[in-house]
Amino acid sequence: MPSLSKKSSGFTDSVIRRMTRIGDRYGAINLSQGFPDFDPPVEITRKLKEISMRGPHQYPITWGAKNFRDALAEKQAHFMGRKIDPETEIVVTCGSTEAMMTAMMSVVDPGDKVIVFSPFYENYGADAILTGATPIYVPLIPPEFNFDKNVLEEAFKQHPKALILCNPSNPSGKVFTYEELSFISELAIRYDTFVITDEVYEHIIYEPYEHIYISSLPGMYERTISCSSLSKTYSITGWRIGYIIACSEITERAKKVHDFLTVGAASPLMEAAVTGLEFPGSYYKELREHYTHMRDLFIKGLDDFGLVHSIPQGAYFVLVDVSEFGVKNDLRFCEWMAENVGVTAVPGSSFFKEDVNNYIRFHFAKKDETLKNALDRLSELKSKARCFKG
Numbered sequence: 001m002p003s004l005s006k007k008s009s010g011f012t013d014s015v016i017r018r019m020t021r022i023g024d025r026y027g028a029i030n031l032s033q034g035f036p037d038f039d040p041p042v043e044i045t046r047k048l049k050e051i052s053m054r055g056p057h058q059y060p061i062t063w064g065a066k067n068f069r070d071a072l073a074e075k076q077a078h079f080m081g082r083k084i085d086p087e088t089e090i091v092v093t094c095g096s097t098e099a100m101m102t103a104m105m106s107v108v109d110p111g112d113k114v115i116v117f118s119p120f121y122e123n124y125g126a127d128a129i130l131t132g133a134t135p136i137y138v139p140l141i142p143p144e145f146n147f148d149k150n151v152l153e154e155a156f157k158q159h160p161k162a163l164i165l166c167n168p169s170n171p172s173g174k175v176f177t178y179e180e181l182s183f184i185s186e187l188a189i190r191y192d193t194f195v196i197t198d199e200v201y202e203h204i205i206y207e208p209y210e211h212i213y214i215s216s217l218p219g220m221y222e223r224t225i226s227c228s229s230l231s232k233t234y235s236i237t238g239w240r241i242g243y244i245i246a247c248s249e250i251t252e253r254a255k256k257v258h259d260f261l262t263v264g265a266a267s268p269l270m271e272a273a274v275t276g277l278e279f280p281g282s283y284y285k286e287l288r289e290h291y292t293h294m295r296d297l298f299i300k301g302l303d304d305f306g307l308v309h310s311i312p313q314g315a316y317f318v319l320v321d322v323s324e325f326g327v328k329n330d331l332r333f334c335e336w337m338a339e340n341v342g343v344t345a346v347p348g349s350s351f352f353k354e355d356v357n358n359y360i361r362f363h364f365a366k367k368d369e370t371l372k373n374a375l376d377r378l379s380e381l382k383s384k385a386r387c388f389k390g
């Protein structure tokens with residue numbers, strides 16, 4: 001057989017999605033891969049049923065159905081605080097996953113450097129390898145997950161083409177402050193660097209934190225490629241609808257890349273999702289309240305068992321510190337936990353560039369009964385972990 005590509009040998013399969021398969025093998029409760037086990041809003045699924053009979057069923061306009069872009073432009077203009085032209089400033093993609101890859105391919109050439117905060121969502125590593133970029137990792141230091149300004153500036157001095165900003169951040173739950181975003185912006189402008197955002201958790205934020213779009217800071221719109229999606233906001237991770245919002249010079253390129261990668265997002269799903277984009281402001285308030293409830297329920301359970309954990313400011317993940325169990329290999333610990341405790345988590349090492357083995361990540365986008373069952377099982381973690389070797 002001829003040799004396979006070097007690029008594709010440079011990364012493993014997704015550990016997050018692998019943990020789902022391992023958990024399924026043991027009938028474990030899946031708190032590893034972040035997706036809800038509750039239904040999307042009924043208005044959206046009802047609309048999908050109706051559309052299944054009347055269409056559209058054929059290719060959409062490659063950068064997104066017009067009514068979808070119109071509704072998205074209106075919704076995001078409200079939250080991002082600026083007018084968005086649905087014709088020239090939006091590219092609808094297959095999830096934020098494709099948006100990020102399209103963004104990278106639109107601005108990065110092989111050999112370019114890209115700043116990535118660590119811990120980071122694992123896709124960014126593969127995105128960098130597939131686009132030929134070299135990541136410069138800047139640590140977000142636990143337990144606060146702040147960055148050292150000097151370290152960031154040193155990274156900028158290497159003249160990166162782009163910085164990837166996941167805000168709110170997976171897995172740390174960090175929400176970047178205005179002051180931090182201003183600092184990043186000043187450096188991005190000074191060193192002429194793009195910022196590629198991943199803002200899929202833009203509406204999953206816990207008081208008193210607020211999401212600030214870095215594109216809204218002075219001088220940033222022209223150099224920001226804002227990527228996000230409907231996956232988390234409307235509990236439709238399987239629909240694969242995401243988007244890029246950026247100035248027209250950038251979207252011109254992104255439209256071409258996206259066209260040849262996927263042609264377009266699924267037309268019936270875009271059509272049905274318009275219903276969600278048109279929801280009133282109260283929807284987003286209730287979404288926050290719902291997630292705050294799930295976060296508090298899960299965290300209280302962890303506190304009751306005396307487990308040390310992060311407190312997310314946004315997104316829906318908790319990092320639990322497993323140092324007390326003498327864990328040297330967190331992947332083995334997660335596999336052991338799926339089999340012996342019946343709950344799956346993701347080994348923290350798959351998010352950290354640094355040699356960090358003492359965290360495992362749970363997500364809590366689950367029904368109350370699922371979280372309570374999971375907590376029931378986790379109540380035995382401390383006693384069972386005595387039997388875990390290594």
Ligand SMILES: Cc1ncc(COP(=O)(O)O)c(C=O)c1O
Pocket residue numbers: 034094095096097098121166169170198200228229230231237240241242
């Ligand atoms: C930070 C982050 N970005 C992107 C995604 C995937 O988003 P999408 O479903 O829009 O591709 C996830 C999913 O967990 C995520 O956590």
